Amino acid sequence: MSLRKTELIQRVLKANLLLPKYDLVSFTWGNVSEIDRELGIIVIKASGVEYDIMNEKHMVVTDLKGNVLEGTLNPSSDLPTHVELYNSFPDIKAVVHTHSTFATSFAQANIDLNCMGTTHADNFYGSVFCTRLMTISEIEGDYEKNTGLVIAEEFGKRGINAIHLPGVLVANHGPFIWGKDAVDAVCKAKVLEEVAKMNYYALTLNASAGSIQKELLDKHYLRKHGENAYYGQKK
Numbered sequence: 001m002s003l004r005k006t007e008l009i010q011r012v013l014k015a016n017l018l019l020p021k022y023d024l025v026s027f028t029w030g031n032v033s034e035i036d037r038e039l040g041i042i043v044i045k046a047s048g049v050e051y052d053i054m055n056e057k058h059m060v061v062t063d064l065k066g067n068v069l070e071g072t073l074n075p076s077s078d079l080p081t082h083v084e085l086y087n088s089f090p091d092i093k094a095v096v097h098t099h100s101t102f103a104t105s106f107a108q109a110n111i112d113l114n115c116m117g118t119t120h121a122d123n124f125y126g127s128v129f130c131t132r133l134m135t136i137s138e139i140e141g142d143y144e145k146n147t148g149l150v151i152a153e154e155f156g157k158r159g160i161n162a163i164h165l166p167g168v169l170v171a172n173h174g175p176f177i178w179g180k181d182a183v184d185a186v187c188k189a190k191v192l193e194e195v196a197k198m199n200y201y202a203l204t205l206n207a208s209a210g211s212i213q214k215e216l217l218d219k220h221y222l223r224k225h226g227e228n229a230y231y232g233q234k235k
Contacts, residue, residue, distance in 0.1 A: 008036055009059045012043040015094070015182030020051045022190045024098045031076040034094040034182040035086050040064055044082060046073035077144060084148025085178065088155075089162040092178040094185040099174045102196035106130065107169040113196055114211045120195045121212055121220035123188060125164040128195075129154065131171050151176060164225070167192050 015032040019025040028051070033044035046058045061070035066083045068075060076082075082095045098104075106113050113128040115121055131154045138146040151168050166188050167177040175192055179185030202209050224231040 002039075004036070005039060005041065005061070008034060008039075008041070008043050009056055009061070012045070012094075012182045013054065013056055013059055015096070015186045016045045016054060017051060018183065018186045019096075019098060019189075022186065024100045024186070024189055024193060025051070026099070030096070030098040031078050031082075032094065032096045032182050032186060033076070033079070033082045034185075035064070035092075037064070037090075041069065042066070042079075042082065042086070044076050044079055046071070047076050049073070078147075080142065080144035081148040081151075081176065084145055085151065085176065088148065088152035089178070091163050092166070093180050094178060094182040096177045096179075096182075096185040096189045097174065098177075098189055098193075100189070100193040100196075102200055103169065103193050104174040105200065106196055107174050108172055110171050113169060113192075113199060115217055116199055116202055116209060116212055117195075118212070118216065118220045119191070119198060121217045122224055123191045123221075124167060124195075125221045125225070126160070126217065127211065128165065128167050128169060128175075128192065129158065129160075130169040133171050147173070164221075 012032060012034050019030045024030060028048050031045050033042055035042045040063060042062045042064065043059050046060050049058045060068060060073055060075040062068050062075060066079050078097050085095050107130055110130055112130050115127050131150050134146060134150055147170060155162055166179055167175055169175055177185055177189040177192055179188050223229055
């Protein structure tokens with residue numbers, strides 16, 4: 001096994017183990033994958049494995065179509081969704097899916113997670129939207145693949161760059177989040193959950209609370225991610 005593949009497997013394992021550490025999952029309700037387009041592989045956790053026993057043997061290596069290349073275990077049942085996201089958004093490197101409480105609550109309510117404050121603006125350039133409801137044929141057909149297609153469809157309709165808005169709420173399901181690697185994607189999933197919690201409390205205190213000022217959204221997102229970003233230390 002090449003060093004690069006070994007490091008990828010280790011990184012995906014580390015990222016999956018961060019999900020319970022960050023209180024983003026209960027039981028086995030979550031998964032993380034990362035893609036290496038040059039090697040032509042995706043690494044994702046095996047389906048239904050408990051986090052307290054998870055190790056490298058529970059990481060499944062597939063090709064870019066989701067066909068298993070290495071491992072004797074079934075990959076996560078959400079793999080076809082991850083594959084569609086990688087196909088639709090060529091610049092993303094890793095995908096996380098959770099059923100974290102507050103983000104999933106917004107998904108179940110079928111409402112967008114509006115950008116109400118600077119914590120959100122530091123990480124997501126605008127409201128994290130909720131997809132449309134899936135049709136009966138989409139649900140009864142290739143459900144997991146269709147979930148990814150519905151996400152991509154929504155981004156296309158809204159004309160939004162998936163790099164600047166690295167997450168989505170799937171209606172009546174939960175959040176999918178992505179990033180520059182598996183660990184980065186999990187960190188963004190934690191931010192999304194915290195932002196959803198903040199929004200819930202803010203709307204409880206003031207049901208008419210609105211979105212952040214556009215100027216403040218631009219300032220906070222672009223100072224970290226813009227062409228002239230100045231947040232943090234120079235590398």
